[in-house]
Amino acid sequence: MLKTKRITLSLLMVLAASLTLGTSSCTTAEAAQEPQVYICTGPHSKVYHRERNCKGLKKCSASVKKVPLSSINRPACKICAE
Numbered sequence: 001m002l003k004t005k006r007i008t009l010s011l012l013m014v015l016a017a018s019l020t021l022g023t024s025s026c027t028t029a030e031a032a033q034e035p036q037v038y039i040c041t042g043p044h045s046k047v048y049h050r051e052r053n054c055k056g057l058k059k060c061s062a063s064v065k066k067v068p069l070s071s072i073n074r075p076a077c078k079i080c081a082e
């Protein structure tokens with residue numbers, strides 16, 4: 001009886017974890033942990049942002065793109081990185 005309860009509990013936890021991950025269930029666990037950051041595609045932008053509504057991004061004259069952190073080679077924005 002007690003054993004069954006424990007299994008049900010862990011099953012629920014797995015379920016909750018997969019729900020938290022949302023639609024990215026088909027990606028690997030490693031990819032799911034990949035942080036997504038925002039970059040401005042404008043010519044003057046040289047940093048990446050963690051916050052979509054960062055003050056630095058508001059100044060962006062071009063479009064804002066969401067990209068995996070590993071795919072870019074930029075330093076973090078000083079306004080939203082902390």
Ligand SMILES: [Zn+2]
Pocket residue numbers: 048049050051054055056057077078079080081
């Ligand atoms: Zn920023």
